[in-house]
Amino acid sequence: xxxxxxxxxxxxxxxxxxxxxxxxxxxxxxxxxxxxxxxxxxxxxxxxxxxxxxxxxxxxxxxxxxxx
Numbered sequence: 001x002x003x004x005x006x007x008x009x010x011x012x013x014x015x016x017x018x019x020x021x022x023x024x025x026x027x028x029x030x031x032x033x034x035x036x037x038x039x040x041x042x043x044x045x046x047x048x049x050x051x052x053x054x055x056x057x058x059x060x061x062x063x064x065x066x067x068x
Contacts, residue, residue: 015026037045 015023037049
């Protein structure tokens, strides 16, 4: 199994364990992201999503400041 597939399985399992309201919020956010991404070239949208994910992860680190 590829690392990406394993990570996806872990994340989907984590989402499935959330309370219903929070799970629905996550599902809605995923749908909105997919809809927004569909307006762009796939490669560009994937890169942009990775940038956002990295920025969010960096913001969650205590004492880490990011440039914007």
